[in-house]
Amino acid sequence: MSTPSATDAIETGSGDRTPARLETDPGKARQRRPWLWFLLPFLVPFVLFYLLPIGYAVYQSLFKIQRTGGLFGKSEQVFAGFAQYADVFADETFRQGVLRVLLFGIVQVPVMLGLALLTALLLDSAVARLKRFFRIAFFVPYGIPGVIAALMWAFLYSPQLSPIVSLLNDVGTAPDFLGSSLILWSMANVTTWTYTGYNMLIIFAALQALPQEIFEASRIDGAGGVRTAVSIKIPLVFPALVLTTVFSIIGTLQLFTEPVVFQTISTNVTSGYTPNMQAYAVAASNNYSFSAALSVVLAVATFILSFGFLRFTQRRGEAL
Amino acid sequence: MIHPRRGPSPAQQVTPSTPRGRRRVVRLAALLVAPAMLAAACSSSSGSDSGSTGAGAGAGGQTSAAACAPTGGKVSLQFWTWVPGMDAVVAKWNAKNPDIQVAVKNTPAGNAGTYQNMFNSLKAGTAPDLGQVEYDTLSSFRLQDGLKDISGCPGVSDAKANFVDWSWAQAQVGGPGVYAIPQDTGPMALFYRKDIFEANGISVPTTWDEYAAAAAKLKAKGIAITHFPQQDANWFDGLLWQAGAKLFDTSGDQVKVSLTDAKAKQVADYWQKLIDGKLVATNLQGFSPDLYKAWNEGKVATWISAAWGYSTIRDNAKATAGKWAVAPMPQWSAGSKxxxxWGGSTTAVLSSSKHPAEAAKFALWLNSDPEALALANEKGGLYPANKAGLELPALTKGVDFYGGQKVFDVFKEASGNVDTNFTWGPIMTDTNRFLSDGFTKALNGQGTLGQTLDTAQTQTVSALKSQGINVAP
Known part of the structure; x- marks a missing residue:
């Protein structure tokens, strides 16, 4: 294909310059086309299942339902501008839900990433034994589907059924893991249990990629294991920590599975416990526009928080 | 049908050996398909949201009430239901009616995703002809123009007298039309541990005051008289229904919401007193393994529940066989009845059906034919809304688990004493959600049930407004 068009271009090019360029363009475009084919497998689903739904949610959030002819009269969607967004920001349930997941994140993310960093450093240390076994063992919880994990923990927390609770009751008194004051932290424990291994693996991979010469140098300079970890390894895997933090912030704001599962066994989870649950409940009662507005606000908040964190750490990196 | 929010109680009835497993599976399935359904919601509504849903389909549903003639020829109908064993009942129909063939699709319970699926398929134009819809959700379907008025279809209007009065009234959803055929109901009574009451010298409470007094005596023995189920707002609705509360008036152009009705407040204040006195268990979720354990261990002595509840106890508190009995609900004034x-559902003809006359004919047969009723009761545990169905052999004999007591006699009497004028709100899914959210606070001592009603009132009014519904001030 490309050969004839190329010769065409040369032949016409010998005459006038301007038309020659016009003639060459289709030929060159055909030559360039392969990149497009390689992109398609990504682009098509990305547009269909990512950009379009998001665009549609934004579009839908700008409408409201109007009804004429009494209670069961005709209904139609009319443009309402940002009215749904005004409702979102005025919504007490939403505000409480956001505050709840933020509180959850502020406590849970540092604890989880601290544990992940610690286990990664331990696995990476020269004295560690059975490295492969522990690497898999730490990672296994991540392989368990979220609903199953939440169910399992719900049973372990249950005041009536849990062997742990009854054991604690035998030796003294057991806390009410599913009570109103502890249940959020019981959920935090489930997510920590699930995702520590996953984050550990990312940090561990970053540690493994570090050049060995640095550690030889530090050994020669007389640095021990702990000193090497604190002064050399942690600063060098800082980008991996930033990445896992961003993932965790996103995951925290989308908290859904644990509270929904716990709802079946505890009396302390409301329908708007997290913003995601609220959006789900509102959609289930056919208020799509409000649900869309809730989702868009949540997405924007997630975007601002995660990119805000990235910018913050990058600036800090430059300052160093 | 049956248990209004969770629905899986019929599953427990047919599979007594694995009720917990079944429930879990149903719930799990609901969770797993949830994201898929959200995606479906996005894509399917794209074309129709801005116009056709309300306007086009609505006009048909509203005005063509009278015209309902059989289309004739060979007709095939789709029917979505979550009653176990319904395919066996339908097989009987199909054998007798070669020209009207019905295909059953077994779905998860309504609020576990099936309603959402129905709403989406209505928008997409792929909805079934017939669907199982609970009484309190019929209004939500009418709001989405999801139901066909079948009052003009052959045989429908004449069938009115065959059904329990309130069930037919609710199938009319406030209008002159008829939008569904009643399937089953859940008249309420008091399940109580006969042995515990006798051992402690407590007589069966006939009034709510006596019930509270019994609660105090049981508390001294470390037993809770009942649990307050945070998720079962429709259980609380049943209590309000008994008290004669008028929560909604949908007869005018404007909807009147009166969740803070004096009778409703009376019920709320009563239960608040029980919660304050720590006389009821506040940490046992309804239908949870925790509750069943507490039942088995004799830590909870009563359950005010519906006719279908007999199998919930039977299948989940096996250790207590022969120890339970059923008595009428305690009363607000001595001597009244x-x-x-709580619960029950209808077989509704959805607005997209092209064969409403045939669909209505099938729905009538399904809920009136003695053979069909008997089979649905046997396989699915349905407590029929059809008056003749209450005389089924299975519903007139003693039940072993209850020491041979003819428990259904109690429910039959209760069925006749259910207030026929109780009206559901247009968006009960929302109202019940607001109630449940308020219960959480009340159970934690962060609020009261009275405040729950106040909050649910405000929230329901604003949710109605967001659906474009006029609310009376």
Whole structure:
């Protein structure tokens, strides 16, 4: 294909310059086309299942339902501008839900990433034994589907059924893991249990990629294991920590599975416990526009928080 | 049908050996398909949201009430239901009616995703002809123009007298039309541990005051008289129904919301007193393994529940066989006989059906034919809304688990004492959600049930407004 068009271009090019360029363009475009084919497998689903739904949610959030002819009269969607967004920001349930997941994140993310960093450093240390076994063992919880994990923990927390609770009751008194004051932290424990291994693996991979010469140098300079970890390894895997933090912030704001599962066994989870649950409940009662507005606000908040964190750490990196 | 929010109680009835497993599976399935359904919601509504849903389909549903003639020829109908064993009942129909063939699709319970699926398929134009819809959700379907008025279809209007009065009234959803055929009901009564009451010298409470007094005596023995189920707002609705509360008035152009009705407040204040006195268990979720354990261990002594509840106890508190009995609900004034209702559902003809006359004919047969009723009761545990169905052999004999007591006699009497004028709100899914959210606070001592009603009132009014519904001030 490309050969004839190329010769065409040369032949016409010998005459006038301007038309020659016009003639060459289709030929060159055909030559360039392969990149497009390689992109398609990504682009098509990305547009269909990512950009379009998001665009549609934004579009839908700008409408409201109007009804004429009494209670069961005709209904139609009319443009309402940002009215749904005004409702979102005025919504007490939403505000409480956001505050709840933020509180959850502020406590849970540092604890989880601290544990992940610690286990990664331990696995990476020269004295560690059975490295492969522990690497898999730490990672296994991540392989368990979220609903199953939440169910399992719900049973372990249950005041009536849990062997742990009854054991604690035998030796003294057991806390009410599913009570109103502890249940959020019981959920935090489930997510920590699930995702520590996953984050550990990312940090561990970053540690493994570090050049060995640095550690030889530090050994020669007389640095021990702990000193090497604190002064050399942690600063060098800082980008991996930033990445896992961003993932965790996103995951925290989308908290859904644990509270929904716990709802079946505890009396302390409301329908708007997290913003995601609220959006789900509102959609289930056919208020799509409000649900869309809730989702868009949540997405924007997630975007601002995660990119805000990235910018913050990058600036800090430059300052160093 | 049956248990209004969770629905899986019929599953427990047919599979007594694995009720917990079944429930879990149903719930799990609901969770797993949830994201898929959200995606479906996005894509399917794209074309129709801005116009056709309300306007086009609505006009048909509203005005063509009278015209309902059989289309004739060979007709095939789709029917979505979550009653176990319904395919066996339908097989009987199909054998007798070669020209009207019905295909059953077994779905998860309504609020576990099936309603959402129905709403989406209505928008997409792929909805079934017939669907199982609970009484309190019929209004939500009418709001989405999801139901066909079948009052003009052959045989429908004449069938009115065959059904329990309130069930037919609710199938009319406030209008002159008829939008569904009642399937089953859940008249309420008091399940109580006969042995515990006798051992402690407590007589069966006939009034709510006596019930509270019994609660105090049981508390001294470390037993909770009942649990307050945070998720079962429709259980609380049943209590309000018994008290004669008028929560909604949908007769005018404007909807009147009165969740803070004096009778409703009376019920709320009563239960608040029980919660304050720590006389009821506040940490046992309804239908949870925790509750069943507490039942088995004799830590909870009563359950105010519906007719279908007999199998919930039977299948989940096996250790207590022969120890339970059933008595009428306690009363607000001595000597009266009011009962509430919890759950039950209808067979509705959805607005997209091209063969409403045939669909209505099938729905009538399904819920009136003695053979069909008997089979649905046997396989699915349905407590029929059809008056003749209450005389089924299975519903007139003693039940072993209850020491041979003819428990259904109690429910039959209760069925006749259910207030026929109780009206559901247009968006009960929302109202019940607001109630449940308020219960959480009340159970934690962060609020009261009275405040729950106040909050649910405000929230319901604003949710109605967001659906474009006029609310009376």
């Amino acid at each position: 009011a009962a509430g209702n």
